Each structure stands twice: as structure tokens, then as C-alpha cells.
Amino acid sequence: MITDKDVKYIASLARIHLSDEESALFTKNLEGILHYVGKLEKLDVSKVEPTSHVLPLKNVYREDVVKPSLPQQAALKIAVEKHNGAFKVPKVIE
Amino acid sequence: MKLNELTAHEILDLIKQKKTSSGEVCQAVLDQIERSDENVKAFVRLNDQASATAKEANGPVPIPIAIKDNICITDQEVTCSSRILKNFRPPYDATVIEKLKKSGAVILGHTNMDEFAFGSSTENSCYGPTHNPWKLDCVPGGSSGGSTAAVAANEAIWALGSDTGGSIRQPAAFCGVVGLKPTYGLVSRYGLIAFASSLDQIGPITKDVTDSALLLNIISGTDSRDSTSAPFTVPDYTKALVNEVKNIKIGIPMEYFIEGIDPEVKQLIVNAIEMLEKSGAIFEEVSLPHTEYAVATYYIIATAEASSNLARFDGVEYGLRCHPEKMRKNPLVDMYEETRAVGFGKEVKRRIMLGTYSLSSGYYDDYYLRGLKVRTLIKNDFDKVFENYDAIITPTAPTTAFKIGEKANDPLSMYLSDIYTISANLAGIPAISIPCGFSKDGLPVGLQIMAKPFNEEMLLRIAYSFEQSTDWHKRKVRL
Numbered sequence: 195m196i197t198d199k200d201v202k203y204i205a206s207l208a209r210i211h212l213s214d215e216e217s218a219l220f221t222k223n224l225e226g227i228l229h230y231v232g233k234l235e236k237l238d239v240s241k242v243e244p245t246s247h248v249l250p251l252k253n254v255y256r257e258d259v260v261k262p263s264l265p266q267q268a269a270l271k272i273a274v275e276k277h278n279g280a281f282k283v284p285k286v287i288e
Numbered sequence: 289m290k291l292n293e294l295t296a297h298e299i300l301d302l303i304k305q306k307k308t309s310s311g312e313v314c315q316a317v318l319d320q321i322e323r324s325d326e327n328v329k330a331f332v333r334l335n336d337q338a339s340a341t342a343k344e345a346n347g348p349v350p351i352p353i354a355i356k357d358n359i360c361i362t363d364q365e366v367t368c369s370s371r372i373l374k375n376f377r378p379p380y381d382a383t384v385i386e387k388l389k390k391s392g393a394v395i396l397g398h399t400n401m402d403e404f405a406f407g408s409s410t411e412n413s414c415y416g417p418t419h420n421p422w423k424l425d426c427v428p429g430g431s432s433g434g435s436t437a438a439v440a441a442n443e444a445i446w447a448l449g450s451d452t453g454g455s456i457r458q459p460a461a462f463c464g465v466v467g468l469k470p471t472y473g474l475v476s477r478y479g480l481i482a483f484a485s486s487l488d489q490i491g492p493i494t495k496d497v498t499d500s501a502l503l504l505n506i507i508s509g510t511d512s513r514d515s516t517s518a519p520f521t522v523p524d525y526t527k528a529l530v531n532e533v534k535n536i537k538i539g540i541p542m543e544y545f546i547e548g549i550d551p552e553v554k555q556l557i558v559n560a561i562e563m564l565e566k567s568g569a570i571f572e573e574v575s576l577p578h579t580e581y582a583v584a585t586y587y588i589i590a591t592a593e594a595s596s597n598l599a600r601f602d603g604v605e606y607g608l609r610c611h612p613e614k615m616r617k618n619p620l621v622d623m624y625e626e627t628r629a630v631g632f633g634k635e636v637k638r639r640i641m642l643g644t645y646s647l648s649s650g651y652y653d654d655y656y657l658r659g660l661k662v663r664t665l666i667k668n669d670f671d672k673v674f675e676n677y678d679a680i681i682t683p684t685a686p687t688t689a690f691k692i693g694e695k696a697n698d699p700l701s702m703y704l705s706d707i708y709t710i711s712a713n714l715a716g717i718p719a720i721s722i723p724c725g726f727s728k729d730g731l732p733v734g735l736q737i738m739a740k741p742f743n744e745e746m747l748l749r750i751a752y753s754f755e756q757s758t759d760w761h762k763r764k765v766r767l
Binding site for chain 1: 375376377378379380472473486512515516518578580581583584585587588595599602603604605606607608609611612616618619620621622623624625626628629632634637638640641642644645648655657658659660661662663664665667699700715716741
């Protein structure tokens with residue numbers, strides 16, 4: 195059972211401000227979808243290994259040499275707000 | 289026949305014979321966009337350099353191509369059809385774009401999609417819906433619906449899409465074009481804005497199978513900038529275009545022909561199977577016993593990965609930034625929460641919420657971890673069938689294109705339209721959708737072929753053989 199309080203808590207974890215209307219809608223939607231995915235409980239997976247990735251890839255290393263990378267100015271060109279060569283955000287510490 | 293109605297291989301032949309030029313071809317495509325895109329709405333933005341690039345094109349493949357709105361092109365706005373990426377102009381090309389530019393391809397612009405590729409109808413877009421060229425009041429499928437509609441409407445010769453749970457194949461089926469999802473790791477994801485990183489693949493959308501092989505030749509290959517790119521030596525896929533299926537063993541999974549499948553779709557798939565059987569292919573019933581769990585597994589894994597990938601859109605660096613009128617928590621957190629509240633559409637919020645829930649403390653084992661384990665079972669089902677069979681054939685989607693708005697308020701029924709395509713992403717295998725007929729009301733139906741990892745050649749060979757004895761792919765929309 196998903197409550198309005200659960201939905202508000204998840205929204206705060208996901209950093210999304212929800213209106214009361216959205217909160218009510220998602221409570222209903224999540225309840226329905228979780229009920230549907232609940233069918234996975236029918237399977238015994240106690241002896242099954244999880245697959246987070248299909249390819250049997252190991253860590254890929256490259257030579258430790260410096261290569262050209264994105265110049266600071268090119269990266270900052272798309273900044274919403276910038277200051278002294280950095281991305282500017284609202285005040286964090288009072 | 290008009291130039292924009294031709295396939296790329298036909299155009300390349302004409303250019304070789306000096307009967308046309310890349311500039312003329314591009315102009316024919318741009319004229320078509322001018323004529324019909326007002327009604328189809330496949331493109332969200334056009335590249336104003338297309339015509340100039342086409343006139344100067346000197347690469348071997350100067351073909352006009354449409355790009356899904358989640359693939360980065362240097363200094364061109366790309367938004368995933370979301371408000372949150374408004375004005376985002378990436379300072380780099382995706383690897384596939386770099387490869388296309390080198391081969392001389394002419395980039396026409398970006399095509400509409402479901403926001404962040406979350407959807408199966410191209411209705412969830414901040415630009416509004418795309419319309420199916422075959423029937424304008426129907427959806428083109430999704431999420432790469434802008435790309436498939438552009439090719440079907442002859443507003444592009446080729447297009448690129450991305451496929452996380454069927455987003456190339458299902459809209460290809462709905463629009464009557466060829467859509468291929470490569471094996472996971474065959475095509476670099478560098479520069480593809482991520483949805484679910486363990487499932488996403490970029491792939492070709494074309495008018496026939498020969499073009500699919502040509503475009504796959506250009507975009508595939510290992511890439512040091514994508515750590516999940518497979519160290520695989522790419523063959524020349526056009527060599528697989530052989531009209532011969534004698535003694536090829538193909539499985540028909542009985543779990544795919546159950547309730548919910550439209551009888552007309554079923555009949556056309558049966559006809560296709562009979563046609564291939566006459567050419568010498570051997571068909572047998574097989575079982576993929578965990579099929580009924582695929583949609584649930586997918587919606588746990590894909591939303592979990594998406595909630596993590598989309599955490600980067602927070603208003604800090606680029607795109608949209610919003611502040612609430614009154615302070616709620618503190619200025620920085622308020623900025624994150626308001627930017628995401630205003631920037632994301634309803635379906636994106638819904639999926640981020642679901643993904644965050646299944647990854648959250650207390651639910652991780654019950655949902656996310658269990659999902660990964662069922663993924664193993666689904667993958668094992670395919671491994672077992674491929675021990676004895678060269679390919680698997682199914683419908684691409686259970687129905688033809690539905691009406692715009694029909695499923696808008698029922699997320700679960702929308703999710704179920706991907707029921708036949710999702711498993712290939714979970715198992716990482718290649719799959720293609722090709723046209724195999726039309727319903728009585730004139731909507732296209734797609735046939736899906738799946739094969740072992742890195743055996744795109746088998747898909748192309750079966751698809752090409754089928755295409756040689758049919759002319760569904762030659763039917764044209766006139767808009």
C-alpha cells in the first residue's frame with residue numbers, strides 16, 4: 195500500500211517538488227504499477243545470480259597519457275550562470 | 289519516382305551514374321519536409337546548414353539523415369523533447385555523428401520523441417505529438433516516432449533512433465519501415481543522452497534491409513569513449529544480404545501468440561512464416577517460459593537506471609533553471625526541486641518516482657535486486673533456445689498503431705504495447721522489425737526477427753530473403 199506520505203518522501207529523495215494533484219495521481223499510479231510488478235514474487239530466485247549487465251566485460255584501462263580534452267571555455271559556453279570560470283549556483287551556506 | 293522516395297542504395301547508384309547529385313537529393317527531401325511536416329510533425333528542429341553541406345558533400349555516402357532528439361551534435365540544440373534541456377547545445381559530437389559526418393552524410397535535424405525516450409507513442413513530448421504518416425490521427429509509435437515517421441513520409445532517406453525496450457522496432461512496425469536494434473555494445477553510446485545505460489542502443493531506421501546494413505556499417509564499432517562498447521571486429525554487413533534461408537532453423541515462441549494479440553497481426557505473421565518456410569527455412573515451436581515477467585522486470589530495471597541517469601538534470605550546469613516564488617527548504621535545494629518540477633513532464637516524473645522507490649532503502653532487495661535476478665532467467669531462456677536455433681520470429685507489436693490520446697491516461701496499458709520487444713533489450717540480443725503487410729484499415733504491421741548476440745548478419749539475411757519475395761517495403765505514403 196502506497197500512501198501520499200510515501201510519495202512525498204520519494205519525491206524529496208528524487209528532488210522533485212510535486213503539486214498536491216500530482217502527488218495524488220502518482221500515489222494511484224505507483225500503487226497500480228507496483229501491484230503489476232508484484233508478479234515477480236511468484237518466482238523463486240534464491241539461487242539465481244543478478245544480471246546488471248549482459249556483456250562479460252572486465253574493467254577497461256587505457257594508456258596513462260594526457261590527451262586533448264574539452265577546454266574550459268567550451269564547457270562554460272552552455273552554463274546557465276557563470277562566475278570566474280565556474281558554474282554559479284544559489285548560495286548553499288548561510 | 290521522386291528522389292526522396294528512393295532508398296539510399298538506389299540514390300548512391302544514381303549518383304555514381306551521374307544521374308543526380310547529393311544537392312538534388314537533399315533538396316527533394318527538404319521540399320517534402322516543407323510539404324508535409326506541418327501535418328506529420330516528425331522534426332523538432334532543422335539544421336539550417338543541410339542544403340549547403342549537401343552541395344559540398346564529398347564523402348562516399350552523402351545521404352540525408354534525421355537524428356533522434358537525444359543524440360548530440362556539436363553546437364546544435366538537443367533536448368530529448370524535454371523542457372529541462374531547453375537551449376542545451378552540447379560542445380561535442382556523439383560517436384555515431386562523427387562517423388556519419390566522416391562518411392559524408394547530410395544531417396537534416398532532430399526528430400521528435402517521447403520525453404527522454406519514456407513512452408511508446410511519441411505523445412509525451414514538450415513539442416506535442418508526432419502523427420503517423422499512414423493515418424494522421426494515429427500515433428507513429430515510440431519513442432523514436434519522429435525518426436520512423438520522417439522516413440515513412442519520405443522526409444528523410446535514413447534516420448537514427450535509440451532502443452531501450454523497443455523504441456526503434458515498435459515505431460518502425462507502426463510506420464512500415466525497417467528498424468534494427470543492434471546487440472548491446474555494437475554501437476557506441478557516447479553522446480547518446482542516457483535513459484537506461486544497460487539497455488540503450490542506437491540503431492538504423494531505413495526503408496529497406498539493404499539500407500539497414502549500409503547504415504549499420506557506418507555506425508557500429510568499438511569506441512574507447514564508451515566503456516561498454518564491445519571489442520568486436522565489425523564485418524561488412526552488406527555481405528550478409530543473401531537471398532537464401534534453406535535449412536536455417538527458426539523458433540516461434542508460443543508465449544508470444546497468446547491473448548491480447550490482434551487477429552489481423554497474427555494472421556500476417558503466420559503468412560510471413562509460411563513464406564519463409566516455402567523458401568526452405570525450418571520452423572519449430574519453442575518456449576521462452578519467463579516471457580510473462582519481461583514487462584515487470586523491464587519497468588523495474590529501466591526506471592531504476594533512469595532515475596539515476598536523470599539525477600544530473602538539476603539546473604546547475606546547463607538547460608533550464610527555476611526558483612520557487614517563496615523559499616521552501618533552502619535556496620539550492622529549492623532550485624533543484626523547482627527546476628525538475630517545471631522541466632520534467634508527467635511520465636518522466638512518474639518513472640523517476642518508480643525508479644527512486646525501487647532503489648530506496650528497504651525496497652532494493654524486493655524490487656531492483658529481484659528484477660536483476662529475473663533478468664538472468666529471461667536471458668537464460670534465450671541462451672537455451674539459441675543452442676538449437678539460428679533465430680526467433682515474433683510479431684513486433686501486438687496491435688497496429690493506436691489513436692492519438694487512446695492510451696494517454698493508462699500508463700500500464702501503454703507499457704504493455706512493448707511486450708514483444710522488451711526481452712531483446714534485457715537479454716542484450718540484436719533484433720529487427722521489417723514490414724510484413726497491412727491491416728484492413730491501411731496500417732502497417734511489423735515482423736520481428738531476433739538472433740544471437742553479434743549475429744546481426746543472421747537477422748539481415750533472413751530479413752533480406754523475406755523482402756525479396758514481398759513488396760510491402762515498396763508501398764509509399766503520398767503526403
